[in-house]
Amino acid sequence: MSTLTVNVRFTAKPGREADLKDLLQSMIEPTLAEEGCLGYELYLHPTDPRRVALLEEWVDADAMATHFRTPHLKACAAALEDILVEPFQLRRFAEIA
Numbered sequence: 135m136s137t138l139t140v141n142v143r144f145t146a147k148p149g150r151e152a153d154l155k156d157l158l159q160s161m162i163e164p165t166l167a168e169e170g171c172l173g174y175e176l177y178l179h180p181t182d183p184r185r186v187a188l189l190e191e192w193v194d195a196d197a198m199a200t201h202f203r204t205p206h207l208k209a210c211a212a213a214l215e216d217i218l219v220e221p222f223q224l225r226r227f228a229e230i231a
Contacts, residue, residue, distance in 0.1 A: 136194075136228050136229035137172060137191055137192065137193060137194070137228075137229050138191070138192045138193075138194055138195050138197075138198055138226060138227070138228060138229075139189070139190070139191050139192075139226070139227045139228075139229070140188075140189070140190040140191075140192070140198065140224060140225070140226050140227070141187065141188070141189055141190075141224075141225045141227070142187070142188040142190070142222055142223065142224045142225075143185070143186075143187050143188075143222060143223045144158070144185070144186045144187075144188070144214070144218060144222045145184055145185050145218060145219050145220060146184040146185075146186070146217055146218060146219065147184075147217060147218065147219045148184065148219075150184075150217045151183045151184050153217050154184075154186055154214075154217050154218070155176075155178070155186060157210060157213055157214070157217065158176050158186060158188060158210075159176065160210075161174070161206060161207070161210055162174055162176070164204070164206045165190075165201065165206070165207075168197070168200070168201055168204065169197065169200075170192050170193040170194065170196070170197025170198075170200065170201075171190070171191075171192060171197065171201070172191040172192060172193060173189065173190065173191035174188070174189075174190050174191075175188070175189045175190075176188055177189065184219070195226075198226075
């Protein structure tokens with residue numbers, strides 16, 4: 135079974151950059167504590183502070199599906215609706231064997 139890597143891209147509304155960064159940073163600790171989470175890292179765009187990328191790694195798709203049902207992710211998703219200029223973009227990648 136191969137690991138699952140997820141890339142999520144976010145763009146904050148003007149003036150909401152700090153809110154986005156703070157919200158996503160608050161997700162690091164509880165997400166890393168989840169069974170099956172191998173990595174959860176945030177990256178700020180080098181020239182546009184409104185854009186943030188998230189790189190996640192999970193042992194498998196089931197672990198990530200469990201993550202989607204956690205209270206902290208549900209609360210984050212609800213808060214993102216007010217912060218983002220557009221819906222986030224999520225892409226899943228499987229390891230090449």
